[in-house]
């Protein structure tokens with residue numbers, strides 16, 4: 001079977017990564033628009049409605065607009081933007097997150113790709129909340145580091161352009177979202193099923209791609225006093241069938257932001273001190289891999305009935 005796929009926003013950072021993963025596949029026919037037409041509403045509408053699948057790699061407002069252009073009952077959507085991640089009528093495109101989620105994605109007409117930071121956060125936290133090891137009302141903190149391609153073309157230009165904000169070199173690391181209202185917080189809270197929004201402290205660093213997402217937890221203060229081993233066992237059980245999400249031993253001495261860069265893998269670790277019961281849950285991934293393009297291609301594969309890892313870099 002061959003499916004037709006249109007990437008709306010194909011010349012952007014995420015769009016190009018998806019095209020790389022799909023080009024050369026015999027089961028996929030890619031519809032493309034030339035440079036003059038790629039932002040014209042009429043041309044995009046025609047391509048969207050001629051496709052079995054459209055993958056939206058657009059700013060949020062343009063993604064919302066693209067959905068309104070669909071005037072048929074067959075075009076299925078995967079939206080890489082933030083626009084629909086907590087919206088009714090959309091399926092969260094994180095097949096490993098809940099039992100039955102792969103089947104839900106397979107059936108869905110509208111799938112919202114998870115955000116890059118939430119992918120690491122939710123993979124670490126959701127199975128532990130579901131198992132009752134982490135209380136749903138705990139005030140959780142998430143610290144994270146991302147490569148600058150996470151900010152798309154404009155941030156890439158800022159970091160790679162000749163001058164950065166008036167002339168200095170790009171900063172090695174820049175803490176941001178200091179007002180604690182980052183756009184990813186609602187999906188973290190909703191899909192982890194937490195009672196309170198997590199405190200999210202992201203930092204962008206001067207490398208192109210890769211992420212470390214970390215959740216520190218005082219397990220010794222929780223009612224059930226779970227051990228590090230109990231948390232690691234719960235994560236291993238949750239992802240035991242996944243070819244993409246793996247749980248690595250927690251006795252690493254260091255974790256590198258490049259560990260899973262340029263791949264579609266997601267690696268989880270439960271590190272910490274078993275004597276004190278203090279844990280550092282750590283995820284590594286590529287913001288453009290499992291954090292964006294890899295996740296979109298995985299959902300496309302599942303929706304189309306293909307092997308979920310087709311075209312992925314693992």
Ligand SMILES: NC(=O)C1=CN([C@@H]2O[C@H](COP(=O)(O)OP(=O)(O)OC[C@H]3O[C@@H](n4cnc5c(N)ncnc54)[C@H](OP(=O)(O)O)[C@@H]3O)[C@@H](O)[C@H]2O)C=CC1
Nearest residue numbers: 009011012013014057058062080081149150152153287292
């Ligand atoms: N970068 C990342 O790591 C991740 C990004 N995302 C999400 O994916 C989406 C795309 O992000 P990213 O690829 O980084 O962004 P980019 O800015 O790199 O790319 C966006 C693309 O959309 C095009 N575009 C903008 N408006 C329109 C429009 N009205 N019609 C058609 N095309 C349009 C832009 O055109 P032009 O080239 O002319 O600017 C550009 O090519 C965003 O919603 C982002 O939040 C999700 C996860 C990770």
Ligand SMILES: CC(=O)N[C@@H](CCC(=O)OP(=O)(O)O)C(=O)O
Nearest residue numbers: 082115116146147148150151204
């Ligand atoms: C470094 C950087 O700026 N990252 C982006 C998030 C990138 C991303 O994946 O966000 P979406 O999936 O929601 O597009 C940010 O913090 O806004």
